[in-house]
Amino acid sequence: MTVPDPHASAARAPLTRRALREAREGEHGVSATAAAITAAGTGTDSAAATIAPDVGGTGERVPATTVPLPTLTADMARPADVHRPADAAAPHPPIFKAPPPPLPPAPLVPLLSDESAPRHARKAKPLARLALVAASLVLAVATTSGALAVLNPASDQHTDQHATGSADITASTLGANAPDDASSRTSSTSTADVPTQIPTPPPAPVTAAVDLCDKPAFTAALTAHDDAAAIAAAGGGADFRQAVVGGQAPCVPMDDPTRLWIVVDKQRPLQPLQYAPTPRAVPDGVRSLDGAGLRTDAAAALTRMVAAARTAGAGQIAMNSGYRSYKTQHGNYYRQVEVRGTKDADLVSARPGFSEHQTGLATDVVACDPHCGTLDQLAATAQGRWIVAHAWQYGWIVRYEQGQTPETGYLPEPWHLRYIGVDLAEAYHDGGFHSLEQFMGLPAAPGY
Ligand SMILES: [Zn+2]
Incomplete structure (x- = not known):
């Protein structure tokens, strides 16, 4: 002292x-x-x-x-x-004391800069470094907020997988699309380049927002209604999804019921309500118990899936139901309401205009050996287990999974398959998704 x-x-x-x-x-x-x-x-x-x-x-x-x-x-x-x-020990006279010296300023700026700057970065002036950090953070948030909003609700496993996937996607996208996207990337990173005196360049790859709608091959495929070609032009299912949920594909029509990526749920009715897909067909080589068909691309995909299951020794899979019109669904739903009441009916049956079956891209399947079982029996069969493991390879996903009722609004339906195409189904499977809402970055739809 x-x-x-x-x-x-x-x-x-x-x-x-x-x-x-x-x-x-x-x-x-x-x-x-x-x-x-x-x-x-x-x-x-x-x-x-x-x-x-x-x-x-x-x-x-x-x-x-x-x-x-x-x-x-x-x-x-x-x-x-x-x-x-x-x-302390001396008598304390009733006098004024000189005010104590002011506290030193809190070192907020140096702390923020040190945490954000690369380890090897040279010492920069605090204000300039703060500007760099702020600009980088703004761009990072702008380009990744959509993806994060989707990834967060997923389980830890999903998050890990997507964290890796996002990095891969970004890297591949940058490499593949550098010429086309040079202008958009320049404009999007111009803010980060403002503090030009900083010797350390802002390296974050997430700042390079790629707008799919600037790619002629992508927009041409969209215009031609060739969804598979559009997804391929985007770099594949995972890249397409990443662009959509990240807001980098505003030209993608998300409400068009003719598109493979259409999401129909209790918050997203068909537009128009009485939409009917064309052309439709009963899948070749597949029993259709009620004679219903599917949209032709979905029908062909179901033919391939059912044949593969049979070849793999999983047994026969039959269609219990396929395309349903608005009128058919109207009858189905209100029969459920009569039996169960509205609340319980809404857990097992879609209201007319809100059913995936009306897109022609959904089917309810059963296992036949040789007689066909019920929908409820499918999950415990070899066919049901094969579907869980392999349906995605043919473009189909199990739409209403166990534990996803808060997302989908429906009780689990292991028999209800939805066709989204091989590319998207692969991304869905590899990403560990369990609901189409999460996959496409849409709000949960627990009710109407
Ligand atoms: Zn169904």
Whole structure:
């Protein structure tokens, strides 16, 4: 303790003389001090509560300039100055003490810069480094917020898988699309380039937002209604999905019921409500118990899937139901309402205009060996297990899984398959998704 002694001896003498001078000048100053003490001691609870923390806590932080009277009282009532232990044992005269030195500024800026800058970065001026950090953060948020909003609800496993997937997607996209996207990337990163004096370039690859709609091959495929070609032009199912949920594909018609990526749920009715897909067909080589067909591309995909299951020794799979019109679904739903009531009916049956079956891209399947079982029996069969493991390879996903009712609004239906095409189904499977809502970055649809 080398500091306190000289301070103590140097400060005590002038303060003592000051106290004596004030005593000689009359009672005004003393009265004011006494009034302050009285106010502190006999005031309302709120006044006492305001003062007490300053006294017992950090005496140095008492704001003498903002609250004069309590500040004076606090200093005077304090038994000892923590910075001057030599005074602690001495009698404490009723005098004013010099205000303590101001606290040094909190080192927020250096801390933020150090955490954000690369380890090897040269020491930059704090303000310039702060500008770099802020610009990078803004761009990172703008380009990844959509993806994060989707990834967060997923399980830890999903998040891990997507974290890796996103990096791969970004890298591949940058490499593949550098010429086409040079202009958009330049404009999107111009903000980060403002602090041109900074020697360390902003390297974050996520700042290179790629707008699929700037790619002629992609827009041409969209215009031609060739969804598979569009997804391929996007770099595959995972890249397509990443662009859509990241807001980098605003030209993709998400409400078009003719598209492979259409999501129909309790929040997303068909548009128009009485939409009917064309052309339709009964899948070759597949039993259709009610004679219903599917949209032709889905029908061909179901033919391939059923043949593969048979070849793999899983047994025969038959269609229990396929395309349903608005009118058919109207009848189905209200029969369920009569039996179960509206609340329970809504857990097992879609209202007309809200059914995936109306897209022609959904089918309910059963296992036949040789007689066909019920929908409820499918999951326990070899066919049901094969579907869980392999349906995605043929473009189909199990749409309503166990545990996803808060997302989908329906009880589990292991038999209800939805065709989204091989590319998207692969991305869905590899990404570990369990609902189409999550996959396409859409809100959960637990109810109407
Ligand atoms: Zn179904």
